[in-house]
Amino acid sequence: MLELKHISKNFGRHQALKDISFKIPAGKITGLLGPNGAGKTTTMRIITGILAANQGQILFRGQPVEPRDWHFRFHLGYLPEDNPLYDFLTPHEYLRFIGKIRRVNHLGANIQRLARQLFFADQLSRPLSHLSKGYRQRVGLAASFLGRPSLVILDEPLSGLDPNQQQKVRQFLLRSKKTILFSSHILSEVQAICQQVVIIHRGKIIASGPINQLLQKPSLILQVKGATLKAIQTVLAKAHIAIVRHQKQGAVLTVELTSQQPLNKLQNTLWQIIRRQPRWQLLQLKTSRQSLETVFQQLTQ
């Protein structure tokens, strides 16, 4: 559907994006992940034409496009990170405005359908300034889907939503069958929604591909009795092993580990470390399928 080729963006001397290339396949939800300041929002702004890239090309359905050309933006729906809305309008007026600008047919019916699907049909006549953040977020989401755009770009669409609302929005996104580029800090949500991910760090793409492929590499789970988290952290750090997650139940400490070392070498290193600690009792050392969180931390730390 959309392909970014060798995109670079500078803000003065700061290089926000460094030669990034990735594809957004049609009909799939692509997650754009990265720590704060990694370049996610800049990437989205370049696709929507809000910013211009210093270098590179964008292909839409195989053809080069210029996102700053306003005609191209008929194909896009966009929900910015902070979801700015015109507070002096009601959701109905706002969606009507967006729909008319996008030349949406059967606008009234479309607004009603989206309002029902996103559960704010009873709020359509209230001023946007009176709505809670959850409702506002859903109105913004409805606006980005109005007119059936070919590609929907959502920057942190789940922020400000409670777990129930997140569930509803997740259902909506999955049912929509649209091509979506989605950024979020809630990695479990990305794992649940997206079919493929692009991980961006310091302006560079450090991993991309179908989510199943990324999660194939297993991680190590270590269960020890008699060790404190601080002590285990100190010892493991010396061997360049990082703790991704930890859980303590009584005297038993369970940690999920990550390292650049191969799995068998890592296991040997851990055996040796634990043997040197007389008070520690090894209960379990096993491999586990990695979560997206583990992969993300491994790649961005």
Added chain:
Amino acid sequence: MKRFLAFYQKEMLFLIRQPLTFLFLLLAVLLNNWLSFNAILLNQVATLQPLWQNLPFFFLFLAPLTALVLINEERQNNRQEILKSLPLSEPFVLGAKITAAFSLLFIIILFSFPLAAGLFWLASPDKGVVLGGYFAASLLLLAYLLASFFFATLSRHNLAGFFLGFLFLLGDDLLSQEFLLLHFPKLGPWLTYLSLQTHYQHFTAGLLTLADALFFLTWLIFFWLATVIIQESRRQ
């Protein structure tokens, strides 16, 4: 056209849902009509010249203020991010905003019609001059708005944009004053010619010349293009 009307409607809703809009408009309409009516009564001449002289002073303040409010509307809470992601060109957005601002401030001109009607009832003023005056006042409002939008767009700081616009229009007004001709006999006529007000005064006196029309047209085209270029450069 439907898209333009939708955008225009959004701008108008924004303006009319601000309580201060009505306060400023009411004050401007009342003050303008009262000052103009008094001057017409004092002069005992069947002309709307006092009205044409007063209107620029109201526009001088209200045009930069309206431009500021409409530009700030998008800057507030980063709403321009939504606007810039919509299939809209910069001239389209500027056109809709200027049309909304013009419609609002045209109310001041519109509410001076009773004054003109009263004048026609009491005496027989020259119809051509009165019509020319209304045409000139509308053109002046449009020209002031374009300059105000240019300065509001130029500055990223809202108040600075307002003051730049206000000072520029005030400077333009001062250039048309007679003291320049008295104190600078050689340079004065040139400076006076550069003022939009001078050409406006020709129109309101019933003199429709090509030179005045071209001056207005140049002003409008210059500020229109300059504002569009600035808006487009903000996407870099």
